[in-house]
Amino acid sequence: MALHEFLPYRISVVAEAVSNLFAARYQERFGLTIPEWRVMAVVGENTSQTTQQVIERTGMDRVRVSRAVIRLADKGLLDRMVHHRDHRAQILQLTRSGQAVYQQIVPLAREMQAALASALTAAEVAQLDGILTKIGQRALEMSGVAPAPR
């Protein structure tokens, strides 16, 4: 049972290499961590959002999101407003300077995605997409998450 042929190990190693690479780029160009970057990406995509929506869309732990949001607010990239209906909740919105950063973040992301994908054929990119979806679902099923109701 060679470790380097063990699928979970291989996925983990590759994911870590990719993450480290991207984390370094975000950090040096924008001073953003990966959680911060993800929040920016989600909040920038739609005009304004609840923290809860950000949690769902990033798939990150609520504590992680909470901290990223606080740091982004401290950096002046994000505004937090009390939700009108539910005073426990927050509405998140990019500030003007946050939007400016977002405008730079998107092309860099595309560029890096392209750089990675260029190691593959178009067919392989499509295959990878489907494979990741299937494996992700299977992992969730095995974790005891109920399969999708029909």
Next chain:
Amino acid sequence: MALHEFLPYRISVVAEAVSNLFAARYQERFGLTIPEWRVMAVVGENTSQTTQQVIERTGMDRVRVSRAVIRLADKGLLDRMVHHRDHRAQILQLTRSGQAVYQQIVPLAREMQAALASALTAAEVAQLDGILTKIGQRALEMSGVAPAPR
């Protein structure tokens, strides 16, 4: 630029789901963390090894390996002996009880690998293997690691 279509994000999420799943299994059945499990896997595969070899073969940071080795030794699963030629180095070897655990670890690993892989066709498994290799290499190249000399 939708986050859920961003390749590095997708890989990271899937890898984390798989890792969490496997970490939970190792933990509940053997009380092993992922770093500990990896060290066991590598040391069990070949009779005896240097810590340096384990670092190379697992791809983990030396501090992480060092700690995993110490914990495994504390649990009585691993023996650490001074290298005869180089007294700074260690020779690692599974104890009798470490071997017993290893014998159980291997079939569980195969079983879990099979459970994951059964979400895919045989062709997809092969594709994934090649794709991971290519992406891993590309990520390393982009990180500034010299491409393989010819």
Next chain:
DNA sequence: TTGACTTGATTTCATATGAGACGATTTATG
């Protein structure tokens, strides 16, 4: 041989993480 440099493993220190507790709300139930 001696002193400078390299290398193996561990320790120190600063940072990231998430489970669970918490205070502030909102919602459900009697």
Next chain:
DNA sequence: CATAAATCGTCTCATATGAAATCAAGTCAA
């Protein structure tokens, strides 16, 4: 209503991580 239960975001605490410092041991060069 009123009060129990649930939910939102944060904080506390215990644990994991790796960069850099450290100590021990080995190698190299003069």
